Amino acid sequence: MSKPLDRRRHPWRDDLAALSLRGKVDAPRYVEGQQQQIAAPLASLRNAPEPQAMLLTQGLRGEIFTVYDRQGEWLWGQLESDGYVGWLRAARLSAKPAAPTHYVSVARSHIYPRPDIKTTPVAVLSMMAKLRVVQSRGRFVQLSDGGYMMASHVHPLGDWQRDFAGVAARFLNTPYLWGGRSADGIDCSALVQMALGACGVAAPRDSDMQEAELFTALPGGIQNTTLQRGDLVFWPGHVGIMWSPSELLHANGHHMMTVIEPLKTALLRIKAETGPPGCVKRGTA
Incomplete structure (x- = not known):
């Protein structure tokens, strides 16, 4: 069936x-x-x-x-x-889509009405927002709708980042928001999705989808595996990114923000709430 x-x-x-x-x-x-x-x-x-x-x-x-x-x-x-x-x-x-050429590569960045940082911004965009750039103006790029952004805050589509754990760390202290997918508020699986997206890896939205579809499961599980930076640790309804072999980077409802904390601390707390982790997955991004 x-x-x-x-x-x-x-x-x-x-x-x-x-x-x-x-x-x-x-x-x-x-x-x-x-x-x-x-x-x-x-x-x-x-x-x-x-x-x-x-x-x-x-x-x-x-x-x-x-x-x-x-x-x-x-x-x-x-x-x-x-x-x-x-x-x-x-x-x-x-109703009139414009083919994007660039994406926002920092956690958040302003759009200005003119190429001048002293002008009042008209909008704030989050990482992985997509833009159509029409020309460069010194430190700025001009967008197809007439706005301006810092050139160092956008990258051409296809010019991806290399260290997705490092990208995820740009969201440190961002408030936790169920369903959030931006620098205004983000949840655990969106943090993974945004960081991988900036590295050119398309990831599904929810943690159960990511556990099923991303990377390769390590056969030893968390107890019998030497963890490394970038490994994904999955619990029921939660996912975190290994920042180092002993530290976990994750958006979570306990701290109500994105943090880096000792993995042992997170394991004990989450085990009491939802149980032990289901699996660890490793890939390249």
Whole structure:
């Protein structure tokens, strides 16, 4: 028997489904989606078309969102970057996508109205927001919408970082936010996803998906493995990055921020809460 499709990553509800899912799921109607692009710095994806509905994840500027349904100011669809499905406000989108050329490579950076750091910023973008750069202006790059950013804060797409643990450390002290995916607030799996993304590795959104799909499991488990920087340690509903053989870097709800702490301390605390780690995975990024 085939495994049921995960609705987190497949646009399928009881009343409709994406046209691409015809023959795979039963639905009263199938809809061909329309691609739009996130124009706001951040777009919150929720599990219902309500401002107080649970935050599932967040889309970043420049990401594509395929729309399948609309209820008032809310659109239901799917993020192209990791396939996540949910509701976001239509005002966060543009119906005229512009092909990005660069991505934000620091935790956060301002957009200025002119190439002058003394001007009042018009927006703040987080790491992995995507931009279309049209020209260089000294220390700045000019964006297709007329704004300016520091050239040292953006990299061309394809010019990836090398040390994903080091990239993740740029989020140290960032507040913990369930469903958060930015320097304003981030959760454990988004920290992994953002850091790997900056290194050119596409990672799924949630920790269970990452445990199933990323890298190679170490057969000895955490008790019989010599850990190294960049290893991923998974617990039920949680993931952390080894900063060193004895230190864990993770966004967590205990500290309510991203921290580096002794692995032994984290193991004891999390074991009391959810149990021992399930596995350790190692790869290259």
